[in-house]
Amino acid sequence: MSLVYLVRHGETDHNAQERGLGRADVPLSERGLEQAKLIAARFARVPLDAVLSSPLQRALVIARAIAEQHALAVDIRPELTELDVGETEGLAYAEIRARFPDFYAAWTGDDPVHVPMPGGESIAALAERLAPLARDLLDGPDRVIVVVSHNFTLRVLVCLLLSIHIASFRNFRLDLGSITTISIQHGRAAIQALNDVCHLDALNLSPAARSVSS
Template sequence: MGCRLFLVRHGETVWNAQMRFQGHTDVPLSPRGIEQARALAARLQREKFAAFYASDLKRAVETARILAAPHGLAVETLVELRELHFGAWEGLTGEEIRNRYAREVEQWWGDPVSTRVPGGETLLEMLERTSAAVCRIVERFPGQQVVVVSHGGPIRALVARVLGMNLRDYWRLVLYNASLSILEFSSWEKGVLTLFNDCSHLERGAC
């Protein structure tokens, strides 16, 4: 068996509930997000993990620490696992962004791979930094299981890469808060998706 990555999107934040773009803004988990993380921790408590990694943003670190607690392991944070940097769009809802940045939104949807969000980064830049970090993890833990807690954008982009999808279509991959996805790597270039966006540990309507 190669490295098996348990990819977890962080639990819900208040901004998630309000449909606000978070990006690099450091928003903590909401009470609901904490409960979501606890539910996933209960599901994973019988698994054996070699390590826990997380984006250095609070919502990911908090989620990872809840998951790691039953295993007595510390969480290593990596800035490369952060969400896409949404720049001037952070803190705004989709409607507010469309009203204030109509031209930029049109460009973004036309080519998110190379279009830079005002004051932020491109989708390709996010994928390159995330992939580099995950590649190091995969090579470090052959034959072992590792939990990686990140964000919707990086996880979807990484899955799209593994599946050979056009990165422009990554938005078609729906990913809920506190969901679990699993990638297995016999080698870095031979990743296989075995589970995606699983929320069976959450109560109905909690996704």
């Protein structure tokens, strides 16, 4: 049986200010760095075979902290980069609604999967670039892997691993610094833990502080 730990990066200033964040390579905030330490500590005694990461520093800092404890090199995967949010990068949500009303109506409607971000990427396109990785995780040898990435990327990856429609990405959330554990046996995936943030209790984070997107 394989175990895959899906880790969402910690807080950045964009998250704290509720601004759109996709491919901008912003660093972790002070709180985010504290979250990174707690995430790494969570894996200190977990035998690992590999650590995969988005190339963006807010994920890579955490991946390296985890990997160093096990004398592993981080496997940087461009496909784990966050959804390209295009022209909404860095905008507050009220600004997005005001500047892109047609997009916002479609994105918040019943079928957002094929709606591209203004000048950016759709959920369907994100799923397409993640599909080969999902197949590798499902069909590969038994191993224990940590994957450090981003909000939309990880939610879509969960859908692909569980073989559920990618529109279901809206039916659950992955908070900042959360860990989701998925077991894989005979090519079938099952959730062992979803959106686990117990390791962050020392920071006394409120639910609102944990959940800011991207």
